[in-house]
Amino acid sequence: MPADQDLTPRSRRVREAVLRAATELLAEGGLPAATVDAVSARSGVSKATIYKHWSNRICVAIDAFALHMAEATPVPDTGSAREDLTLQVHNVAAFYGGPVGRVYAQLLAATVTDPEAAELLRRRFLEGRRELIRQMWRRGVERGELRTDIDVEVAQDVLFGAIIFRLVSGHAPLTPAEAEAMAEAALTGLLARPAGEPEGPARR
Numbered sequence: 001m002p003a004d005q006d007l008t009p010r011s012r013r014v015r016e017a018v019l020r021a022a023t024e025l026l027a028e029g030g031l032p033a034a035t036v037d038a039v040s041a042r043s044g045v046s047k048a049t050i051y052k053h054w055s056n057r058i059c060v061a062i063d064a065f066a067l068h069m070a071e072a073t074p075v076p077d078t079g080s081a082r083e084d085l086t087l088q089v090h091n092v093a094a095f096y097g098g099p100v101g102r103v104y105a106q107l108l109a110a111t112v113t114d115p116e117a118a119e120l121l122r123r124r125f126l127e128g129r130r131e132l133i134r135q136m137w138r139r140g141v142e143r144g145e146l147r148t149d150i151d152v153e154v155a156q157d158v159l160f161g162a163i164i165f166r167l168v169s170g171h172a173p174l175t176p177a178e179a180e181a182m183a184e185a186a187l188t189g190l191l192a193r194p195a196g197e198p199e200g201p202a203r204r
Helices: 009-029 036-043 047-053 057-069 081-097 099-111 115-142 152-169 176-190
Strands: none
Touching: 009 036, 009 047, 009 057, 009 099, 036 047, 036 057, 057 099, 057 115, 081 099, 081 115, 081 152, 081 176, 099 115, 099 152, 115 152, 152 176
């Protein structure tokens, strides 16, 4: 699929119409509602043209989700790594706990057997959000508040992995109180230790 800057003006208008229609359908009925037939009917773009730009309806839905539904939340910058990361866990839990989160769960399930769509979801949606957390992490490390022996990618999975697991499994709620508890449990191991206490696992 060509990048937006490589499209002709007509192709760009077609793309925008398709993504707008797909966004509306996702908001109304989730992924099951965003069929190529429905997107074509609402956008006025033929199915053949849609398939020229996207491999399948899952890829259409992912592009629409990333562009219109998954607006990035401002990254907290309170001056405290603990406060920033706790607020971000709350923000992410609120995002995934709402209607948009349910659409994301449907997209995740649909990409299990579609490697192209899975890669598109990572590239168009996840990577930008993970980069924002990397920025927060670097600030905390520079201020001496976070452990320097923990890789930021591991830290992200520790902080936010439980939220995604709850979203997908549905075994427990994503309430503010639960987000607070998850953030507290994760940060206990991620925050830097007091001066004089060595970083890293305790040695027996």
